[in-house]
Amino acid sequence: MTHSFIVTGTDTGIGKTVFAAALAGALRARYWKPVQAGLDDGSDSERTAVLAGLPADYILPEAYRLHTPCSPHRAAEIDGVTIDPERLALPQVDGPLVVEGAGGVLVPVTRDILYADMFARWGKPVVLVARTALGTINHSLLSIEALRTRGVPIHGVAFVGDAVEDSEATIAAIGRVKRLGRLPMLAELTPAALARAFAESFDMADFA
Template identity: 45%
Template structure:
């Protein structure tokens, strides 16, 4: 398997992208990068993933933007007196695998012209879409898939997080034709042991999908 670089996107906020990212980082012993951190600078998503993984190979790359307020990036940047520019984002140089976690959903604005999905298009890497069951999640998942496909953004698969609803997951997978990368269940607490468990569980499927994806693209 060649070097893997992928983007973790969610169908909205509070979907579980950071936990999913930690699982993927642990499974691939990958580096981690969050291009934009909005708020929580004293305990960022980078800090969370660093705490949750157990391997010693992963490196954590500095965010391109560290914004003080827990708001949409465009609003947080305005408060901080800066403008987010697409040209400021460059994928970190590394010989390791790399997991990139987005902020919010795909259609979140970065500035007055650009959305997060425009950043995804610029980075030109495959997307793992994290979906979580709630009323409206089918709609949000299908819209996210459609938004990527309309821009020719490659989707590697869907990773379900949280309570399992088989009928919802089956509909999403059948309608989109995307493979299921795995499922992260509802846990009372997310610990290193939990991350190791799910990383080991998805690793065979992850390798299978990555190899198929690399052969195709």
């Protein structure tokens, strides 16, 4: 696999899926969400398919689709499902692959394995998506530390939200990570608007 990236976040609900969709669309990559927890409002795969403008076969099926909207480990227990980590091996595809985690880096996949542990197994570069709102320095640096502790390669940090120059620069400097860019909040979230915002905010050479 070439140009494979893991997209994770500092928290839930911060725009990680929107960024993952933008990256997958820009790379014309396959997209995979290993575990989907919560289906009432649709899945991240379905949202990505629309926002990225990718062919249907570029959206790979989840290994697990859980109904309860909470941490995968608990959602699986509530749904009566046992998550087998062996089923979470990275898919072998031709061309780029974008893999999206769930919530933050220390979200439990099972009672024994965290997402950060899975990232270490996969060994692919991670893009950490961080909001620019209050509290992001702490959340981002904690996430970076957790990834580094496990030897996970960090490709860089992608911010989402309004520009907060000092917070963004501080995270990059103290965390010793590349500042990839910042995806602004879009008044209208459409495939065209997202693709345009990504192209204006990020340098594709960073993902080559």
